[in-house]
Amino acid sequence: MASIEQKRPGPRAATETMRAAVVEDFARPLVVKQVAKPVAGQGEIVVRIETSGLCHTDIHAAHGDWPVKPSPPFIPGHEGIGTVEEVGSGVTEVVVGDRVAMPWLGYACGNCAYCVSGWETLCLQQKNTGYSIDGSFAEYVKAYGRYVVRVPDGVNLVDAAPLTCAGVTTYKAIKVAGTRPSDLAAIFGVGGLGHLALQYARIAGGRVVAVDLHDEKLELAKELGAEFTVNAAREDPVAAIQKLGGADQAIALAVSPKAFKQAFGSLRRGGTLVFVALPADNTVELPIFETVLQGITVVGSIVGTRVDRREVFELHAAGKTRVITELRPLDTINESIADVEAGRIPARIVFTP
Numbered sequence: 212m213a214s215i216e217q218k219r220p221g222p223r224a225a226t227e228t229m230r231a232a233v234v235e236d237f238a239r240p241l242v243v244k245q246v247a248k249p250v251a252g253q254g255e256i257v258v259r260i261e262t263s264g265l266c267h268t269d270i271h272a273a274h275g276d277w278p279v280k281p282s283p284p285f286i287p288g289h290e291g292i293g294t295v296e297e298v299g300s301g302v303t304e305v306v307v308g309d310r311v312a313m314p315w316l317g318y319a320c321g322n323c324a325y326c327v328s329g330w331e332t333l334c335l336q337q338k339n340t341g342y343s344i345d346g347s348f349a350e351y352v353k354a355y356g357r358y359v360v361r362v363p364d365g366v367n368l369v370d371a372a373p374l375t376c377a378g379v380t381t382y383k384a385i386k387v388a389g390t391r392p393s394d395l396a397a398i399f400g401v402g403g404l405g406h407l408a409l410q411y412a413r414i415a416g417g418r419v420v421a422v423d424l425h426d427e428k429l430e431l432a433k434e435l436g437a438e439f440t441v442n443a444a445r446e447d448p449v450a451a452i453q454k455l456g457g458a459d460q461a462i463a464l465a466v467s468p469k470a471f472k473q474a475f476g477s478l479r480r481g482g483t484l485v486f487v488a489l490p491a492d493n494t495v496e497l498p499i500f501e502t503v504l505q506g507i508t509v510v511g512s513i514v515g516t517r518v519d520r521r522e523v524f525e526l527h528a529a530g531k532t533r534v535i536t537e538l539r540p541l542d543t544i545n546e547s548i549a550d551v552e553a554g555r556i557p558a559r560i561v562f563t564p
């Protein structure tokens with residue numbers, strides 16, 4: 212049990228160093244080098260990283276792809292799992308030795324209308340791990356004690372990493388989509404996100420049609436519970452899904468404007484399109500006429516809250532989900548990014564520092 216009386220070492224000098232993968236310039240590869248080890252301030256903790264997943268967002272961060280850019284030099288990574296090594300003053304949520312997950316939502320104010328209504332992910336004062344604050348592609352990371360989530364014993368360190376972002380993001384997307392028993396959920400893109408999205412759709416009681424361009428990924432989707440698959444390189448997914456009666460929900464996880472349009476076209480009347488993936492091409496054209504006449508809902512879903520993360524870990528500890536990972540040393544970061552961009556990865560790369 213957590214006790215208020217924590218062993219608190221005196222302030223540590225900020226002279227120790229650690230290895231980290233650093234973005235120094237958006238146009239250049241990351242540099243793995245020695246940097247200063249962080250020191251926990253008030254409300255903060257320092258965590259010794261054991262595993263850290265590679266999310267597409269980290270790649271966009273490293274390339275400076277999005278309208279609001281991080282400021283180099285910075286350390287990406289927001290699927291970090293590790294052990295609390297140091298707690299700053301005022302931290303009551305975790306103790307030294309706890310195993311925790313450090314998500315994209317690294318900090319929120321806790322007080323605004325969004326925070327108090329269960330939408331901390333919309334807080335205007337939020338700080339994002341691996342983007343506006345240094346992330347987990349390092350031996351140590353500093354985090355806010357209030358926004359980390361404990362990893363239960365039944366979840367191993369490697370699976371916990373992708374569950375921290377890919378898991379929670381797709382779990383929330385299925386909640387936002389409102390998938391119910393017998394609904395047909397179309398999952399566009401079976402990668403790090405999609406292979407988990409389809410499992411959550413199944414847990415919600417939905418039937419799943421998975422869409423991807425690669426047969427191996429569609430095989431994986433079948434193995435994980437997809438009832439139907441469509442290879443969009445060979446077959447028009449809109450026609451194929453309409454033949455099944457149309458999707459009640461389409462979850463857009465593939466980072467291509469074409470896939471977003473196809474996801475829209477695959478819906479049945481009254482269906483819901485959920486935007487999740489963030490492509491570097493920021494816009495997609497959708498027809499207003501069909502949206503209105505067919506009563507289509509278009510909704511964006513951004514990561515998930517601490518409650519969502521607890522539920523995701525709970526489901527995994529209960530054996531309800533499978534996470535497909537490939538473990539690699541952090542030194543492979545640049546070739547790993549190239550592999551993800553080329554679609555050569557079965558699901559999720561997880562680094563060890």
Ligand SMILES: [Zn+2]
Nearest residue numbers: 266268376377
């Ligand atoms: Zn992510």
Ligand SMILES: [Zn+2]
Nearest residue numbers: 320323326334
């Ligand atoms: Zn807030």
